[in-house]
Amino acid sequence: MSTRLSTRWPAVALLATLTGGAVPAIALAQDADNNPYTSRIDIRTGRRLFRAQCSTCHGLNAAGGNESAGPDLTTGQFRHADSDAGLFRVIRDGVRSTSMLGLGADANDQSIWQLVTYLRSLDVTAGGTPSGSSAAGQQLFTGKGNCARCHMVNGRGQRIGPDLSFVGDRRALADLETDLVDPDAELLPRWWTMRAVGPGGQVVEGLRMDEDTFTFRIMDAEENLRAFSKYSDWTYERIQQSTMPDYAETLTADERNDLVAYLFSLRSEP
C-alpha cells in the first residue's frame, strides 16, 4: 500500500527551481498581482512544497488537518485572502494571532507563487476539460455503472461511498479517471472497512467513519450507523481496501470518458 501510493504521486518536478537562482525582491513580487508561475509543472512543484511545508497542519491533500485543525484549503474560499496576492501574503507572512506561520524567507517568491498555484489548482478545472459526454455519463451513473447503488448525488443515491454531488470541485480529470480503474490508489482512511466480530461470532462490517484510540464508528451496508468500543468482548480488524469495484473491464474506455465527464460536471458552481 505504502509503496503503491508513494509511487503514484508525481515524481519530483523541477526541484532545481527551489535550490537556487535569483531571488526577486519580495515587495515587487507581492505587489504584482499576477502570478508568474502557473504552469502544470508549477502545480506539481507547489504540491511538493505544500506537502513539505504545509501538510502538517492543513493535511496531505490540503483538505484540512486531522490533528491540528488547519482549515480545508480545497474549497476555493480562503478566510484571509480573496486574491492571488492575498494568498501570497498569507503564505509568506502568516496570519497574526493564529497558528498560521508565514514561510517568510524559508521560501523564495517563486516557491510561494507555486504554492498559490497549487492551491488554485485544487479548483480542479485547471486540469483540462473532459472529452466525453456528460449526459451519457449520467445515464451510466444510474444505469450500467450502477454507481448510485453506493454514491449519492444531490440527495439521490446511497450513502456507502463518498457523496459525489461536488466531486468536480475536488478531483481533476486525471484523478477521476484513476478513481474508476484503481479505486485503492488514493483511498482515504474514511473508506476503509472495519470488521467487528461479537462474542457469539456475529460479524458486523462497515465503512470506517471515524476511529480513535478507544472507539470506532461505522456505516454498514444497510446504512446503519454503529459505534464500537475497542475494549469490549468484540474483536475488530481494519481492512485497508476500497469496497468499490474497478471499472477497467466493465466499462469501455468511451464509457469511462462519459462517466468522467459527468462526474467532472458535478460541482457547487457549474
Added chain:
Amino acid sequence: MTLTPNPTHTRTISRVAAVLTGLMAAVHPAAAQPSFSEGAALFSPVTWERLVNAADEPHNWLMYNGTLDSQRFSRLDQIDADNVRQLKLKWAHHIPQLDRAETTPLVVDGVMFITESPSNVVAVDAVTGRPFWRYDHPLPSDLRLCCGRNNRGVSILGETLYMSTLDAHLVAIDGRSGSLLWSREVADYRSGYSKTAAPLIVKDQVVTGIAGGEYGIRGFLDSYDADTGERLWRTHTIPGPDHPDNRTWAGDSWRTGGSPTWITGSYDPELNLVYWGTGNPGPDWNGDVRQGDNLYADSVLALDGDTGEMSWYFQFTPHDEHDWDAIQVPVLADIELDGETRKAMLWANRNGFYYTLDRETGEFLLGKPFAKQTWAEGLDENGRPIRRPNTSPSQEGTLVAPIAGGGTNWWSPAFSPRTNLMYVNAFDGEALFFSREQEYKEGDNFTGGGTETPLPIEHYHSAIRAIDPTTGDVEWEFPITPRSRSGVLATAGDLVFSASVDGYFYALDARTGAPLWHISLGGPVHAQPMTYAVNGQQYVSMTIGNTLYTFGLDGDE
C-alpha cells in the same frame, strides 16, 4: 492516602515553612502534607532543600518534571487501579489562546501556576481552579518561531517564578502577586532565538536553555543568579575554535550550527551534575555544508552544577541530517545491571533508539530501537549508530524512519521505581526527507530542506511503550490512534496517565498497559499530565485542547 513520609524531612519542611513565612497552616505531624482549613493561608516559599527532596512532598508538583531526576513519578497513591474508574471532573481552566497549550503546571501548597501561550502565567486555587492573578508578557510582533507560540511551564525558587518568553527573555515573577521582578534578555530574538521551556533551579541558580535550531543560531545553556538575574555562566553547545571539538564542523558552519536546548534538563545533587539534551545541527536537512560529527548537537551534556563546565557528553546522532533533536528529558534512575546498582540515565531518543547511559561517566551501557527506524543497522559498543547507506536527505526525497518529529519527541517520559519501567510515547512513522541549498541570513529560517509524510497518518502506528532499562526491551505497549503528542505521568497507584491527539485522557495499568480509565475531552493534546493533592485529595491535571482539566475521586472539597 498512604504516604511514606520521611519524619526528619517532614520536620524540616515544617521548620522551614514556619521560619520563613509562618504561612503553612496546620501541618499534620503524621503526614508530609499540610491541610488547609477554610480561608487558610496557601503557598509557602520553596527552598532549594525542598526542591532536592521534592519526591517527599508529593502533594506538590514543584518543578516541570516533578523532581530533579525527572522521573515524573509521584508517590501519591490515592487514585489506583481499583478506583481510577471513579475519577470525576473537579474543575477546568480555559486558556484564552488558540495556540498549542504545552504547559505542565506547578502546584505549591494549594496554589497552581499554569503557563499559557504565548508567554503568560496564571496562578489559581488548586482546589477550584479560580484565579488569584495573571501575568501577560508583552511580546513584539516579529518573533522568529519554528513551531508555534508555546510555553511549557515555570520554575520556582523561594517565592519567585522563573519563565522563558518567546522573545528570548528570562523573567522573574512574584509568586504571590504576579508582579514582574526582573526581565533579562538571554539572546536577541531578531537573530532567531526564542525560549519556550521551563528553567531548572540548581541551588541558587536558574539554569535555562534556548530554542532556534531552525534559524541558524549557536546554542547554549545559561545560568542566572536567581535573585538578581545576573548571568553566572554560559556553556555553548557548539565549542568555539579554541576547542578541538570545533573541528567536527566544516569551515565556519559551527557559527550557525543550531544545537539548541529547548527542553528542561535534570540535576543530580550527589554528583553535582546538570544534564541537558541538545537539539539538531543546522541547517536541519542539508548536512553537506557542515561535514563532521557536529558536536555537541543531538547530545546529552553533563555540566558542573556550579560552573557549567562540561564533565562529559554523549552524542546520540553524529552528523544528524534528519532533525532528530536529542531534546528529551534526561531521566535519572538507579538500576540493577549485571548485579550492580548503576547510576543510570534513561533516554528514548527521537532517532528511534533507546539508551541506558552511566550518568557519572557518560558510558554507554546498552541501547536498541524502541520505535520503527530504518537508518541504522544498530549501535556499536560505544553506542554510536552504524548508519545504513543512502539514508541522507536528497533532492528527490529519501524515505526514512523515524519522521523528523522522531520515534518520540520532547514529550516527557516517566519512570516508576515500583515497576522499574520507563514509559515513552512512541511513533512508528516514515517520511521523505528533502535536501536543498540554502544561504544563511540572520534571523531567517535556515533548514536546508523539508520533509513529507507519504501517507495519511492513519497508516502509521503509535503507542505508549514500557521499556525495561536493564535490557532496552519493550515490555508492553498501548496502541494509540492516530498518534500522541503528550507526555506521561507514573504514580505509586501503579497507574500511567497520558493523552493523545484524538482528545482522550486515560490511565493505564503500569504493569500491563491495560487501559483502566479514559475520557474523551475533545481537543488535540500537546501537554503533559501531572498530579498533586490538597487536604488529602489527590488530583490529576491535564491540558487538552486549550483547557486544563483537573480530576479527582469523590471526597471533601
